Every structure is written in structure tokens, then in C-alpha cells.
Amino acid sequence: MRSKSGQTNQNVEMGQAKMKTDSGQAKMKNKTGKQKKTGVLKKNFGKQNQKTWAKMGKKGPGFSIDTMGSHDRKGKADSWKGVQYKATNTFISHREVNRERELVEDLFGDVDLPEVESTEKEEPMFVDQPKMDKDKKGPGLIPDDPYDLHLDDKTTSQKKPAWVDEDDDNIRVKDVMANMFKMRGKRGAREVSDEKYEKMLKEKFELVMGSTPEWAQLDRKIEKDSDDEGDFNRRTGNYISSEGPSRLPKSVLEYKMLSDLNCSTYAEGAIIKGVEFNPLFQVALVAGFSKTNGSATLFQVDGLHNHKIQSMKFPRFPIKCAKFFKDGRRFVVGSDLYGHFFVYDMEGGKEIKIPWNKSGDRRCMKKFVISPDGELLLFFGSKSLIHIFDTKTLSHIDTLQASEEVMSATFNSSGSRMYTHGNGGDVSIWDINSRVCVQKFYDDGCIDGTSVALSPNNQYLACGSSSGIVNIYDTADLTKSVPLPVKILDKLVTPATSLTFNPSSELLAMGSEFKENAFKLVHFPSMTYFTNFPREGTNQGRIQVAQFSPNGGYIAAGNNRGRVRLYRLKHYGSY
Template identity: 80%
Template sequence: MKNKSGQSKTGSKSGQSDMKNEIGQSNTSKERGQEKIKKKIKRSDTMVHTKNFPKQNRKNAKKRPAFSIDTMGNRGKKRKTDAWRKVSYEATNTFVSHKEIRRERELVEDLFGDVDLPEVDAKVKEEEPRSINQLKGDRKKKDADDPYDHHDDRKTAEKKPVWVDEDDDNIRVKDVMANMSKMRGKRGAREVSDERYENMLKEKFELAMGSTPEWAQLDRKIENDSDDEGDFNRRTGNYISSEGPSRLPKSVLEYKMLSDLNRATYAEGAIIKGVEFNPIFQVALVAGFSKTNGSATLFQVDGLHNHKIQTMKFPRFPIKCAKFFRDGRRFVVGSDLYGHFFVYDMEGGKEIKIPWNKSEDRRCMKKFVISPDGELLFFFGSKSLIHIFDTKTLSHIDTLQASEEVTSATFNSSGTRMYTHGNGGDVLTWDINNRQCVQKFYDDGCIDGMSIALSPNNQYLACGSSSGIVNIYDTADLTKDTPLPVKVLDKLVTSVTSLTFNTSSELLAMGSEFKENAFKLVHFPSMTYFTNFPREGTNLARVQVAQFSPNGGYIAAGNNGGTVRLYRLKHYGSY
């Protein structure tokens, strides 16, 4: 049947049943959703979220401990839980076995010192085979390798070179020789040698210096182990050392004859009149003349080759004296034929002519000395005059009048006193600040004074005469009117033309240019001769000038044969 709307009754009933089913399903889904929400709420009630704590509760919330230490031991307390519930800690007598806890423990020890901590349990030892003491030992070993750590374990620690260049192992002698343009093809086996260049340089150094200096030895032992006193002694050196520097033995002189200082040229003239060691660089100056020409050469002092650095020619200017300025970058040469002298600037590579226009003293530049402070230059002229020049401006500033013609002069270490010796045998003492003579005495038994030298320690004054006698005076007795020598040296029989002390005041070299091999070394303070110097058969010829290196390691003697003999004194460790 159809109703009024034209629909059948069966169709309307089926539609109603469908709607009821849909409504029932929606109700069940709603109930299920509500149940899920209720379960979530219940779960959220049971869980603890620190992020949702209010500010007041956050302050009261327990923080997670970094580690747990029970110094009282485990007394059977119940297991406690923290704010996270899942994480539980048990009071133990050791640390938790992981790296972070170990690091924190080391931090506690560094901050608070040695803490009385409990021993590690056997179970933990199995997990941690390395103990705390081992960690301390490893940390000490690590600190010992730290270059900025000022620990003082000098007895057991092995010292290493401060700097090592790995490229040195690849440099060979033949590679270095190939880069040298001069004398190519004349270096023999070295041009094809596969030897390490570093080894060759070490051999050259040991040949020239004797051996490795004590300060450069890595395995040297330092006996004084005190932190305070030992460090202070190492800073001040020999000035407060109880033993002091070793004394030069007086019986036998240990030395070695090296290659001639000017072997690279032999072109400084037939007569060598100037031999000087540079006060700053390991360089020597050799100057001389042949006929009327002068020549000066700079050499690198190594004792083996003594390579030439530069040669300067002075035509028609026979050099009679040559000396370095104190700055080590200039030297001055003088002659007896002209009234001018030359100053050579080594850095600029040029010579400077300093004229002298005094007609009454045209030949006054043959001999001169430089004050210890390097500020004044003294020329010994004729008519008993001493001309003073300023080394900076190279200008004449003053002239001194002596009682007799001056042949030689020397200074005390401070440069305030100058002692002169001259014809007539008088020794004059000059006050350099006031530019006047303050004392005069007669050199005992002297006819004409030829040379004079004062020891660097200002204790002994040596005066050489034309008779071959060298009188040694104690400077404490020079205030007397007629001081007497404490020692008379008479080994030389001709005029003593050269006298010089070494820097330690332990050696005096004296020589004469009027006799072959007239050259002696005297030990101080015993004032005895070294019988083994020079050796028999050594040809020194006629020594014109002699000089010690700044630290006494070398002595050079120039003769009338155009050569400069060079010796290495083994007692002194360096140039």
C-alpha cells in the first residue's frame, strides 16, 4: 500500500530502521571516545610531569643528583625513589661505574684535595679495571708532557729538543753545494755526498768548539733539586755558586792548532798589523800592508775553513792599526803616512774618510785605542800629543799633552781611567772625565816603554819595555809614589811590542816583533809560563799582534809572513 505521499509502508519502515542503526552507532562511538578520554585523564593523574609543575613546586622539586656517596656505609636503609619514580638510587660505598661519574670524582679531588673516599667494591672493580690511583698516575704523566706545566721533575724526566725541523732529514750535502755558485767543481766529494747536511754541520761545530756545550746537553744532570734555591741559582749563574767557575790549570794548557784564520785569502799583505775579533758576531778582522797598499778582510770564524766574507782594499794606505767599534758594525784603520783615517761601515758597505788638517801633526794615525764604552777614539800623535775623537760624530773633540811620546795605552773596565806608556819609561794615569793626568810613576828598570795592558778584573797592570822585561804591578800599589812590581817576567830578550789579557784575566799573551817565535802565554794569578805553548817545531814567525776572542775560546797571532795563526783554547767553552 501506498500512503498519501505515494510511499509504500515497507519502504518507510526500512528507512526508519536504518536511521536507528546510524544513531546507535554514533552513540557507541561517543561512548568509546569518552572512555578513551577518561583513561587518558586517569593516566595523566598517575604520571608526574615536571614541566607542568607550577613555579612554586618547581623550586621544591628534587634535582637529580650527579653522584651518590655514602661515607657512613650501608646500614640497611630502604630503597628510596626520587621525583622521577622510575629512576632509583641505592646508597653505596663507591661511585656509579660510568665515565661521567669518574670525571666528576676527579673534579671533586682537584677542587677539595684528597677526600677520604670509600674503597671500590669487588663487583665494581670488575667493571672498572682502572683504579683511582692509576687515573692519578695517568694524569701526572699527561701533565709531565705539557710544555706549559712548571713541574720540577728534573731527575727522571727525559728532555727533548725545543724545536725539530723535519725538513732537515731530507737536506743532503750535495743539494747545498749545488746551490753555491762560487767555486763550483772544486769542492771534491762534497758535491756528490749523500750525507745529511745537519750531520756535517755538527761535525764542523764539534771540530771548532771541541764538543757539545754543557748547557746544550739534553742528558745533563742538575743536582740541586730545591724549588726555591735551585731556581735562583740557575738564574744568577756563577755569581752565587758555592764552587764558582773552574780555574784555568797552571801546569799544562790544553789547546789545538786550527786552520790559519786567513787561509781563504792570504792576501792581507806581507805584514799583519791588525787582528780583531768582533765583539758581537763570530767574525774576525785581519788587516795588513804590502809595500804601500793596505788591505782588510772579514772572516767567519769556525776553525776549519774560516770562510772569507769581504775584502776591502786601501790603495797607497799601508794599514798599521785596525780595530772594531763596540757596536760590531764598523771598524777603523789608520796609517803612518797620512793625517787621515778610514771608517768602514759593514752594513752600508762603504768607507768613510776622516780628514785631519792639523799641519803640526800630519802623521798621527798609526796607532790608536778605543774606550771600553765605545764613545771615544784616542790617537797617539807626535810631540807627546793624544788626539781624542768622538766615535758617533767622527769629529775631533780634544787633545791631551803628555810628558813624553806615547806608544801604548790601556783602560780600566769602566773606562774612567786610562794608563799610557811611552818613551822614557813613565806610566801616566789619566782621568778621562776631567781630561787630565792624575798620577805618574816610573816603570822599574825600563828604558823605553813599548806596551801596556790592564787585566779586565782591574787587578794587574803589565808594562813591557824595550829590554824585553815585563813588569807586573798590583793596582792597589799604584797609589804609591814608587810602586814596585809584584812579578818580573824576563822570558823575552827583545822589545815587548804586544801585551794583551783574556777576558777572564787568567791569561797574558806577550810577544816581540823583533825575533822569531818570541811569543809566550802566562798564567794568572800564579804568573808562571805554560811550557807546552808554543810546541817545539811550530813556526810562528815574528808575531806582530795577538788577540783573544770575546769569551777566550780562541787566540789569534798575526806575523810578518802574511798569516794569522789560530788556536782553540779548550778550557773556555765558546767564542
């Protein structure tokens, strides 16, 4: 029989054994639970990771990481076997691997992941892509030159039209003429012409504007800004045609009489007082008056049709003078009835009235000249006054006092000197910068001066008088106290009211508005008349004004019958 104490010891031993058994079972249970949990994590990690990326609104990377790799040092290198790459069109860098590692640790706690060596400059690790031609760009690849900065200049300069209408090739001139009701049956060959309408418009534009604008040329090259002289040469070209001889032959002039410059209208008035060729475009201005109304019209100069471009009416404003500004986009007209003048803006299509408050000199706007630099506009009024206006602001800036009433004026090529001729027979030379008269001499044998002109080469000064005599002076002799003319031209028997040199200084046109057909051309430097101009039997009328085109290829003369005779001088360029 056992004692009580022995029984107690037995119970204690049994209890301890049971506790060990329970403890072992608990440990086994915990271990089993942990293994199950780990298996679930291993099984569902990919799905959870995809859900997490979906919630973040981002697309997961092209690889996944096995978080159940070995925990010892030897297994650490094998953990990279869990990294599975999928070929994508983007490159994979160490930065993305580190970012993935941080996301896994945030979601699942401390997980043993492979360490990524960090360097100062990360080099991207590109995924192998299928080989492609260098010229072909695969979808999604970053181009070598995304902004086309290194393309060949020839590729960038060859541009295509922004828009092309295929129907334009089917439109003929006769189709357009058929839709015009006015003057039907009076348009000549155009009403049956099969010429393309687009081609006809292009030719017309080039005649008016000179050529295709630089901004519209598809194959243009951007050049550095050039000076004014180079730009002037590009616009006007050579004065003397390269096909002809270097000097104009004398005695016989090769020319052709063309259609009247204003043949498409004849609506500029009975007396033509203004004829001007545009310095930039192949356009001419014709202005005149009839009774008390004035009119000015712009014409395209082609010698055949001379189509009207635009016409402006000036009621109760008889135009006595009209000239283009140097910019070629404005012109000015003046009259002898009012103390104001008009400037017409061709681009804006509007006229600007410039008032003049000198009520006592209302007739001061009938004659004027523009300086060669285009900065000054000078009006010759009564009481021997010369009013100077600024062409930019169109405001009066100064008034000069001459010794006699000025009838005509001309400038030297630089615009620093002005020569005036008027009643009394004196010729005055003005310094424009200081605006003072620096010299004066008497025109030999002159009673009243009527006109004056200086050759563009500044060598010859022509002075016309009321007797019809035109004296030619060499400018080198004008420094003498009493200069004498080197030539006296006496073909005119009435006042020489019009004198004009051509741009090459080889021709002088002189005319008189007081006699029919009093119009002559003089050759320089021989100072002889052309025997075949004008042609016998040609009725010139009374020439009021004459003008040469910028290259000297045309000469136009307006008369008292509302017509402007146009001649083509074959020795010089087309315009």
C-alpha cells in the same frame, strides 16, 4: 478629488522618501566600497611592504604585522597574533618593532598597531637557535671573542712559518757545488756531500751570528726590557766554562792548534797589523798591508774552514791598526802615511773617510785605542799629542799633551782611567772625565816603554820595555811614590811589542815582532809560564799582534808572513 495643495504635499513626501532612499543607497555603496578597499589592502599589504623595502634597498625584517586587528581594547591583545616570526641568525629587539610600526604609518596612515612598552634599557629578544657545541661556531653567529683577546697565551705563542718551500728539502750541498764553476774540484767533501743545503746554511748562519735571532724564533716570549748588564750576559755567557774547573791550572795548558784564521784568503798583506774578534758575533777581523796597499777581511770563526765573509781593499793606505767599535757593526783602520782614517760600516757595506786637518801631524793615525764604553776613540800621534774623537759623530773633540811620545795605552774596566806608556819609561795615569794626568811613575829598569796592558779585573798592570822585560805591578801599589813590580818576566830578549790579557784575567799573552817565535803565555795569579806553549817545532813567525775572543775560548796571533795563527783554549767557552 484632491486639491492642488494636497497633491503638492504628496509630491513633497514622495521626494523626501526618494532622498532617503538615495541617501541610504549612497551609504551602502560607500560602505561596500570601503569594505572592498579594505580587503584589497589586507590582500596586497605584504606585496606592497616587500616592494617598499626593495625600493629602500634594504632587506625586510623576519616578521610581518596584521594591520586589520580588532579596534576595541579586548582585541588589542589579540593583535600580537598577527606578528609572525621567522627564525633568522640575528636577534629581534623592540626597537625594530617600533621602526616597522613607523614605516606602516608613513605608508598607510593611522593604523591601529600594538603598543610596545619602552624601557630604559632594552633587552634583545633572541630567536631560538638550534643547539651547537661551544667549540664550534655556526655561520653568521657573533663570536664570543671576535678579536681573540681572551685566547690562551700558549695558542698565540705557537706561530707557524709565514712561508715554507717544500723543494728546499730536496736540495743537497753537492747540487749547489755542481753549479759553481770557479774552483771546481777544490772544494773537498762538499762536492759529494748529501747533506741538506738548508741545514748547512743554517749552521753557517749560527756560527757567524751566534744563534737564531730573537725575532725569528717562533716560540719566543715577549719579555720586559732588561738592563745593559743582563743583555751583555745573554750575548757573551760565562767567561769560564761550567764544565771545567773554576780556576785555570798552571804549568800545562790544554789547547789545540786550528786552521789559520785567514786560511781561506791569505790576501790581507805580508804584515798582519790588526786582529780583532767581534764583541757580538762569531766573526773576526784581519787587517794588514803589503808595500803601500792595505786590506781588511771579515772571517767566520769555526776553527776548520774560517770562511771569508767580506773583504775590503784600501789602495795606497797601509793599515797599521784596526779595531771593532763596541756596537760590533763598524770597525776603524788607521795608517802612518796620511792624516785621515777610515770607518767601515758592515751593515751598509760602505767605507767612510774621516779627514784630519793637522797637516803637521800626518803620522798620528797609526796607533789608537777605543774606550770600554765605546764613546771615545784616541789616536797617539807625534809630538806627544793624544787626539780624542767621538765615536758617534766621528768628530775631533779634544787633544791632550803628554810628557813623552805615547807608544801604547790601556783602560780600566769602567773607562774612567787610561794608562799610557812611551819613550822615556814613564807610565802616566789619566782621568778621562777631567782629561788630565793625575799620576806618573817610572817603570822600574825601563829605557823606553813599548807596550802596556791592564787586566780586566783591574788588579794587574803589565808594562813592556824595549829590552824585552815585562814588569807586573799590583794596582793597589800604584799610589806609592815609587811603586815596585811584583813580578819581572824576562823570557823575551827583544822589545815586548804586544801585551794582552784574556777576559778572565788568568792569561797574559806577550810577544815581540823583532824575533821569530817570541810568543809566550803567562798564568795568573801564579805568574808562571806554560811549558807546553808554543809546541816545539811550530813556526810562529814574528808576532805582530795577538787577541783573545770575548769568552777566551780562542786566541789569534798575526805574524809577518801574512798568517794568523788560531788556537782553541779548551778550558774556556767556545767563543
